[in-house]
Amino acid sequence: MKQQFIDMMQFRHACKVFDETRKISDADFLYILECARLSPSSFGFEPWKFLIVQDPSLREKLKQHTWGAQGTLPTASHFVITLARTAKSMHFDSDYIEYMMKQIHHIPEQGRIARKSYYKEFQLHDFKLTQNDKTMLDWAMKQTYIALANMMSGAAFIKIDSCPIEGFNEEKINTLLAEEFAIDSAEFRVAHMVAFGYRKEQPGDKTRLKLEEISSWY
Numbered sequence: 001m002k003q004q005f006i007d008m009m010q011f012r013h014a015c016k017v018f019d020e021t022r023k024i025s026d027a028d029f030l031y032i033l034e035c036a037r038l039s040p041s042s043f044g045f046e047p048w049k050f051l052i053v054q055d056p057s058l059r060e061k062l063k064q065h066t067w068g069a070q071g072t073l074p075t076a077s078h079f080v081i082t083l084a085r086t087a088k089s090m091h092f093d094s095d096y097i098e099y100m101m102k103q104i105h106h107i108p109e110q111g112r113i114a115r116k117s118y119y120k121e122f123q124l125h126d127f128k129l130t131q132n133d134k135t136m137l138d139w140a141m142k143q144t145y146i147a148l149a150n151m152m153s154g155a156a157f158i159k160i161d162s163c164p165i166e167g168f169n170e171e172k173i174n175t176l177l178a179e180e181f182a183i184d185s186a187e188f189r190v191a192h193m194v195a196f197g198y199r200k201e202q203p204g205d206k207t208r209l210k211l212e213e214i215s216s217w218y
């Protein structure tokens with residue numbers, strides 16, 4: 001079991017170009033999205049949304065502002081843009097938080113009041129998330145990376161390759177999302193992208209710091 005997991009970690013690499021002749025099956029891609037959906041989030045508030053971009057003309061538009069995906073945007077079997085929720089929905093007093101607690105977590109009214117007061121305290125004082133909208137957005141974005149890791153690991157587990165992507169101009173992508181994908185920028189902003197497919201070439205050896213360099217015991 002342990003070795004299987006490590007083998008999967010070794011298999012995963014940032015794949016720069018995919019084999020265009022191979023497509024991920026619908027069932028396998030739904031499994032990758034399920035890995036995202038089942039990911040943990042702070043208070044269980046799921047501050048994300050996943051856009052699956054298959055339209056070549058939309059991919060071409062993304063390519064103009066995404067230097068980190070020049071080889072993957074045209075060749076990926078599936079291409080995902082992960083959005084993070086903004087302060088508008090993550091604020092303790094928002095309709096979205098009420099919706100999550102009531103409709104998704106099925107918490108009765110008294111419980112919701114108590115939970116909201118914890119969440120408010122956490123946002124106001126523990127993490128000071130309400131200081132400005134960017135702080136709140138960054139907090140939501142941090143969480144989207146858990147879903148990213150789970151999607152990539154889940155894919156690698158069934159021998160599907162991936163590449164995480166942050167090489168883009170944030171402002172330009174957010175504008176494109178509003179204009180071409182009908183995304184409400186008051187509610188969602190780009191967090192990262194991730195391409196999936198099957199490798200065209202074998203990757204080089206993994207380069208990593210030694211465990212002693214990145215860990216300390218107390």
Ligand SMILES: Cc1cc2nc3c(=O)[nH]c(=O)nc-3n(C[C@H](O)[C@H](O)[C@H](O)COP(=O)(O)O)c2cc1C
Binds near residue numbers: 015069167192206
């Ligand atoms: C948050 C994040 C953003 C990244 N952005 C890009 C990118 O834009 N384009 C790219 O080709 N690789 C990108 N990478 C891949 C890294 O360069 C790669 O994971 C790292 O060099 C380690 O290599 P490995 O993943 O093959 O083991 C990104 C990785 C992470 C985690």
